[in-house]
Amino acid sequence: AGEGRWVSCLAIDEQDNWMVCGGSSPLAMYHLSSLTPVRELSGKGQPQHVQFDSDAITGVGTSPCVLRWNMKGDRLSEVPSHIPSLFSACRGRRADANVLSVSGVSANVDVYTNMGYRALSLSFAT
Numbered sequence: 001a002g003e004g005r006w007v008s009c010l011a012i013d014e015q016d017n018w019m020v021c022g023g024s025s026p027l028a029m030y031h032l033s034s035l036t037p038v039r040e041l042s043g044k045g046q047p048q049h050v051q052f053d054s055d056a057i058t059g060v061g062t063s064p065c066v067l068r069w070n071m072k073g074d075r076l077s078e079v080p081s082h083i084p085s086l087f088s089a090c091r092g093r094r095a096d097a098n099v100l101s102v103s104g105v106s107a108n109v110d111v112y113t114n115m116g117y118r119a120l121s122l123s124f125a126t
Contacts, residue, residue, distance in 0.1 A: 009059075013052045018071070020057055022047035027059055029073055039073035048087050048104075060086035060102055068115060081110045082121050 010021035012032070019030045020041070027041040027050055045062030056076060057069045062085045068076040086104035100112045107125040110118050 008046070008048050009050045011050045011052050011057075018052070020050050020052070020059075022050065022059075027057075029057075041067075041069050041073055042075055043067050044078075045085075048085070049089050051089060051091070053091050053100075058089055058091070058100065060089050060104070062086075066100065066102055066112065066115075077115055079112060079115065079118065081118065082106070083108055083110060 005025070006023045007021050008023035010019060012019045017032055019032055020027055022028060023046065026043055027047045029038045029041065030036065031038050041057065041059065043059060043061065044065060047059050047061040050057065050059040055071060059067045064081045064084050066079045066081060066089065070076055081102060083102065083104040083106040086102050089100060089102045092099045098114045100115060101109050103109050107123060109122045111120050111122065113119045
């Protein structure tokens with residue numbers, strides 16, 4: 001049982017109330033106190049990274065976009081990336097930080113501001 005199934009990413013919110021995880025299946029939200037699956041988060045491709053950002057969930061994966069959902073699981077945004085498959089996302093540490101950087105199968109890092117658009121791409125090609 002479970003053969004061919006895997007979890008590539010998971011995150012738990014700061015209050016330890018919610019967990020989001022996914023991999024071979026789409027991202028899904030779980031309520032930890034009741035150990036209950038709550039909602040599948042609609043997305044594209046297979047998830048490779050997920051994180052809680054104050055009042056939202058950010059995820060990236062095998063499609064070239066950054067996805068965000070609210071805490072009810074409704075999609076807030078889908079912003080394109082130049083990187084064909086994304087492995088990592090990192091948000092500024094300040095509570096009011098509106099900068100998110102993503103990386104993946106590329107020598108580039110895409111930098112987003114206000115989660116509305118890609119502000120720039122940094123190239124680390126030699």
